[in-house]
Amino acid sequence: MLTNDRIVLKILKNNKRRPLSAYDILDKFLRIKRIQPATVYRSLKNLLEQNLVHRINQSNKYIVSSENSHENDVTTIVVCEKCNDYEEINVNKFKMSLAYNILDLKNFDLNDFSVEISSQCKNCKT
Ligand SMILES: [Zn+2]
Numbered sequence: 001m002l003t004n005d006r007i008v009l010k011i012l013k014n015n016k017r018r019p020l021s022a023y024d025i026l027d028k029f030l031r032i033k034r035i036q037p038a039t040v041y042r043s044l045k046n047l048l049e050q051n052l053v054h055r056i057n058q059s060n061k062y063i064v065s066s067e068n069s070h071e072n073d074v075t076t077i078v079v080c081e082k083c084n085d086y087e088e089i090n091v092n093k094f095k096m097s098l099a100y101n102i103l104d105l106k107n108f109d110l111n112d113f114s115v116e117i118s119s120q121c122k123n124c125k126t
Contacts, residue, residue, distance in 0.1 A: 007032060008043040009052060012064040019061035019084055057116055059084065066090065075114055080121035 002010070011028045012020060020028075026040045044062060047053035054063050056079055066088045069075060073090040080086065097103060102110050 004035065004039055005043045005046050008040060009047060009064065012053060012062060016064065017085060019056050019059060019063050019079075019086060021059075021061050025062065054088070054114070056086065058118060063088075076117060077114070078117040078119055080124055081118050082120055082124040085121045085123070 007029060008025055011025050015024075022037075022040050022044060025044070026035075026037055029035055029040060044053065044055075048055060051069070052065055054065055054075060054077060055061070056063065056077055058079065061084075063077070063086060065075070069088075069090040070092075072093045074093045074096045076089040076091065078087045078089065091099075096115075097110075102108075102113075
């Protein structure tokens, strides 16, 4: 039997090009199994910790992580402001730290960070 975490991950995988809110996930989950909303949040928290899922902060939605990211990568998610389509870029953490001058930060020590870029996808631009 699939664990709740696996079911949440599967729901996100089945909706690959579309970020889902926790409520969207709950809605789909309830078609499979009766659960409390807190179950979805708990699973999302586990999956985020395992880096299997990313949260898009500007829309508070979730996407499945791409399979070609490495342990030392920082994920940048580029999100279309119009249609919510997204693309994920994975860059080595050290290269990224240089690019953003993270070592010069005074009040932050970023061991873990993520970057989000808002833009418009090619389809929406034309
Ligand atoms: Zn778009």
